[in-house]
Amino acid sequence: MFLNRLSMAEKEAFLALAHHIAHADNDFSVDEEVLIAKYCMEMQMDDIEYDEANFNLFSILDTFEQDSHQKIVLLELMALVYADGVIAKEEQHTIDAIIEHFELNPNLAIIYREWSKNILSLFTQGEALIHI
Structure with missing residues (x-):
């Protein structure tokens, strides 16, 4: 929804x-896959090759220097973790690490979580309306 505001390096x-x-x-659900594909369409770019062995959370997070861009990342990732209806403890640990690294107020995560759930619900309703 807000990913178009990121730079190309931030999008990657x-x-x-x-x-x-x-x-x-360890459960890459269809819902998560679909949402990542939507992220790619929104950012007008192809998906990347994810290399778990060389992934470094904190160096990736350092890419986002602007406060507003950090909040965009958190907001969009909240939608992703709730895309399959459940947040796994591993996903929650990553969200917590992001909040801490960005030095964001943990209460912000609560607000973002609820907003994301509502948006996902609206998308589901919209899809249903199309198919009625």
């Missing part, structure tokens, strides 16, 4: 984060 870093969090629980 975001996709690495998205893949990392989607694979964190």
Whole structure:
């Protein structure tokens, strides 16, 4: 929804984060795959090759220097972790690490989580309306 505001380097870093969090629980669901494909369409770029062996969370997070861009990352990742209806403990640990690294207020995560759930619900309703 807000990913078009990121620079090209940030978009690539975001996709690495998205893949990392989607694979964190060793269950890359269809819902997560679909949402990452939507992220790619929104950013008008091809998906990246995710290399778990060379992934470094904190160096990726350092790509996002602007406060507003850090919040975009958190907001969009919240939608991803709830895309399959459940947040695994591994996904929650990654979200917690992101919040800490960005020095964001943990209460912000609560607000972002609820907003993301609502947005996902609206998308589901919209899809249903199309197919009625």
